[in-house]
Amino acid sequence: MNVSQSGITRRDLLRATGIGISLTATAPLLTACGGLGSEESSGNTSKPVLKIGFVSPRTGAAAGFGEPDAYVLDLAKKALAGGLSIGGTQYEVQILDRDSQSNPQRSAQVANDLINGDAVDLMLTTSTPETVNPVSDACEAAGVPCVSTVVPWQAWYFGRGAKPEEKNAYKFTYHFCFGVEQFHNMYTHEWPQVPTNKKVGVMWPNDSDGNAIRAALGPLLTKSGYTIVDPGAYTSGTNDYSAQIALFKRENCEIFNTFPIPPDFATFWRQAAQQGYQPKICQVAKTGLFPSQIEALGPIGLNIAGGAYWAPWWPYKSSLTGVDSKALGDGYQAAGKQWNQQLGPSLALFDVAAAAFQAVADPKDKAGVAKAIGSLSIDTPVGKLEFGKGPNANVVTAPILGGQWIKSTDSRYQVEFVQVENSSDPNVPVAAKLLPYR
Template identity: 70%
Template sequence: MLTALEVRLRRRRCPLSREPLSVPRRTFLRQAGVLAVAGPVLAACSGGLGGSGGGSTKLTIGFVSPRTGGAAGFGEPDGWVLDQARKALANGLQVAGKSYAVEVVDKDSQSNPQRSAQVANDLINSNGVDLMLATSTPETVNPVSDACEAAGVPCISSVVPWEAWYFGRGAKEGQPSPFKFTYHFCFGTEQFHKSYTSLWPQVPTNKKVGVMWPNDADGNAVRKSLGPLLTQSGYTIVDPGAYTDGTNDFSAQIAQFKAENCEIFNTFPLPPDFATFWRQAAQQGYKPKIAQIAKTGLFSSQIEAQGQLGIGLAGATYWAPTWPYKSSLTGLTSQQLGDGYSNALNKQWNQQLGPSVALFDVAAAALKAAPDPKNKTALAKAISTLTVDTPVGTLAWGKGPVPNVVATPILAGQWRKGTGRFPLEYVICENANDPNVPVASRLQPYA
């Protein structure tokens, strides 16, 4: 017996062929129902299933993040965040006078690009998600975004420098956006540059920066954009060249940094790679005055794993409990998010709390803004002009820096020995990208 979806699609004409979609059921299932290519086929013939959804009163949101694998630190607060989102959505959403139940289905990307694409296609084809959310590193976010773009499913993502998300997926500078269904909010290299050049002068150095920028989406975006900006600001970049993720011997790079007396060190590595590098740097006597790390060192668990070598590392923060903003979906302030997480799990606040909750703020606002939240084309259009309050600030699409992207602030600070409940504390040392966030201390030299 044919399903209702099959009947509707057989009756519908595909504008690409101008012929009725009348095929045997086995062929139909093989071409459009089972394989991952179902999304592109249906998107081409129906604008991403842009109809009303057949009167369905349930909305399904997919959520993909790295709970395990090399980037698992980003997924530490996921369970708590998902609990808050599901509670806030328990009574459903009212859209254009109609009530919708809301289901959230979460998947672990395992920090692996192939796995990310697989779970995204599972959510699209098996769960029939109306909206996808994805977060944390290009290894997770970019494959999920690509799968959604191909299938015509709206997707909102975060915590990938926007250049690595936008240009890393094939967009070209100065050309129209190739993306119709995928949207993003995150800081970029301009925000890193402004933050670093606000922080680094707090410690006198020779302005020579040894960089470890990998051969991946993040590293390539940083090398192309951040390096020239730092050079323009008077810093000398010492770059031994792009290294392969998973490298286990950094002796050559360390020797070069020592030989050229790089008093500032900067890196955007996968967390296990930095742990390997930093241990070898200590063994080989490289100890810069400023050790500025990104993509790792974001969470207390990663710094605690470094032992004494972690104290004094300078890091970046895209959210903290002192952010003066709140979630429009849950109503919780940033401080309440941090305190609630710590009290519930007896763990130190984790900066991923902010953008992960923000994803659900955006999801709820987008679904309510669409005239028909089951119409994927209409939902994507609603996101393109959306303005919504979140813990990371007010997000407003349609204002640049490029189509589909909202650039958010990133601030810099330093990990120090804790003075209270937890063994470590992160203190914010500059706020050039968002003066509304209070500064707690000046940067202290690492060496």
């Protein structure tokens, strides 16, 4: 185009171009300061954006916990696709998920990246202290509200440095999960279903889970009449358990209990079978939660007892998605895999997130959101979560119920989990009685 023919002088063009260059050059500064307004641009919209970080173990030793992440994230994203209307303002919601690789250092790294690089407004994290505790610590230090689950609450609360006398140790981090009390209820209602000498051989590792269990569960079981045979804390990644197995055989421990990372239990249990240790009850936690972990053991996996913190027959539903437990399990199986109990608490995290944002006038106010979480009451697949009514201000206890892995009656699957006790939540139906392991 000829400039003179357009009616625009060369001076006009240069002035306009100069303004464009000036605005382009200052754009990063404007963005850093909130832009020309308080809104963040996303695609062709200019709605303000709320960012949710989600950190879980998708790979590594605890990868079984992350197996249903993609399905849950898809449900949450669809439910939040229209955004959230808060105080008359419509917000877009983005979910940024990251793999902790089951590693504490990696967990801290991705959490800090989400906090400092992506400027998340709220963090969600789940599954084992190796992932959850470093993420929670990073959020507490940075003043970012965080909700976590699937770590025994004592391992989360005390494992991060809180003292027993502290009832409000953290200002930005909250947690919902079962605790030692729920394990004690489960075991003392489940184990009597099989006659034993009440001698319990334990393999409790030297980590946040193991130390919390040793300090609290051991004394509770002793008061309930069980004899604890403890060879001492072991290091995760141990390859030879011959000494522990010999002790359990010598002491005739008819009950076995452990809280290991999955690869450690697989190593131990195969060695126990080879060396002739077969207790009447094999009770596992942290491992043996998912079908894939039991199937990997082959025949020695059948009749292992475990706990369930959610199952498709739990009579609850998600407040965010409206999906009940049965539909959640059925939908996951229709997508190609056997139901996994991590579906329930992972979706519950997003129920809490949506409720937290909607409980405040300004969801970008991190301190306000954190404070609001402390008094929420939300319907979730794991039941109603009522913050502020737990053992301390940061924790809500949720149930874990006893069950057992048996040969599946469904030709599509090798094993299935059946409920054998419901002491922590009588609303959940019991379907069977505990069978002896041998």
